[in-house]
Amino acid sequence: MSDPIRRSLVLAALVAVSLTASPSLAADAPATTPAPAHPTSGIVGIDAMTATVFQEGQSSFSGVALRVRVKSARLVPSIEFLPTIEYWQNSNKIEAVGLKTTRRDGTIGGDARWTFAHPGWRPYAGVGLGIHFLEEKVNAPTLGLYDESHATVRGGIDFLGGVSFGGTEKLGSFIEAKFHDVTHYRQLKFNTGLTWSY
Numbered sequence: 001m002s003d004p005i006r007r008s009l010v011l012a013a014l015v016a017v018s019l020t021a022s023p024s025l026a027a028d029a030p031a032t033t034p035a036p037a038h039p040t041s042g043i044v045g046i047d048a049m050t051a052t053v054f055q056e057g058q059s060s061f062s063g064v065a066l067r068v069r070v071k072s073a074r075l076v077p078s079i080e081f082l083p084t085i086e087y088w089q090n091s092n093k094i095e096a097v098g099l100k101t102t103r104r105d106g107t108i109g110g111d112a113r114w115t116f117a118h119p120g121w122r123p124y125a126g127v128g129l130g131i132h133f134l135e136e137k138v139n140a141p142t143l144g145l146y147d148e149s150h151a152t153v154r155g156g157i158d159f160l161g162g163v164s165f166g167g168t169e170k171l172g173s174f175i176e177a178k179f180h181d182v183t184h185y186r187q188l189k190f191n192t193g194l195t196w197s198y
């Protein structure tokens with residue numbers, strides 16, 4: 001048998017062996033890592049809550065809030081950023097003297113919170129900043145006051161701490177306390193709500 005034919009047969013045999021061996025090699029290769037069940041970066045969930053609000057110099061009243069949970073894969077996985085919108089309004093009326101007062105606060109803020117690993121429930125603590133759009137109105141015709149109002153915009157530091165509970169893979173609940181350190185308008189809120197995760 002001539003050398004060129006021998007070389008051709010050897011080359012054909014090598015190709016045949018490599019083709020038949022490929023499936024077994026692929027089967028022995030480690031499986032690719034599956035995509036994570038939850039996103040590791042970007043928006044990871046939404047929280048909706050109601051609040052019992054204690055403002056400086058006022059009795060308790062109710063408020064509502066909505067926030068988005070954002071994570072960054074480049075930072076510590078336990079840290080979440082919480083862009084938040086909060087709102088409350090408190091009205092009082094005394095018919096005998098025709099007095100009506102209204103106080104409201106719309107807040108745009110952002111917090112960073114650290115969640116501690118714990119099976120079944122997850123405690124967390126955080127800090128942030130908020131801009132408060134505050135307004136006070138009074139209407140007391142018998143006292144010579146006709147829809148008098150005062151509005152102000154103030155910034156403040158937020159401190160929060162709470163516990164979240166996982167009901168299902170996507171739906172859970174939480175309770176927390178949040179303090180807004182706003183000069184002359186300090187507020188303590190006890191929040192409860194539902195959390196939805198992507």
